[in-house]
Amino acid sequence: EHMLHWHEQLGKLTLKISELASCSEWTVCNVLHLHGEYGTVQNPLSWPWGGPRVVNTGDMDYLSSVLATNPSLYLNKLQDCLSQSHGVDVLITTIC
Incomplete structure (x- = not known):
């Protein structure tokens, strides 16, 4: 502008x-x-970068607290915890 x-x-x-x-x-x-x-400063024909965020701040805080209580937990277990407690299904690479 x-x-x-x-x-x-x-x-x-x-x-x-x-x-x-x-x-x-x-x-x-x-x-x-x-x-x-x-009529805009952004190209309306270009693809947007990435998708909508799946993991929010509350989810990240939850994962941090789980790791604080059990720092040796494997990523697939963190993935399961997030899915079961928050209903958020993500790839393990998202948690990394």
């Missing part, structure tokens, strides 16, 4: 905007292009 303001309202050039925003001139050009093309 700042880049758009600097460009449209203040008439600043992309080089000056890149200095103000502490980013590359390419990034400024990309943002201005996306806004002109789609």
Whole structure:
């Protein structure tokens, strides 16, 4: 939004905007292009990064407390504990 303001309202050039925003001139050009093309600064055609978070802070606190009481517990047992107590089914790699 700042880049758009600097460009449209203040008439600043992309080089000056890149200095103000502490980013590359390419990034400024990309943002201005996306806004002109789609009316947004994020590409609506790109795939979103990752999926929704499955494990929340409460789940992490629970896992921490389980590990505090039994630090030698295997990951598959942590996975089972989380599933049984919170109804959250995750891959072991998520717990790592």
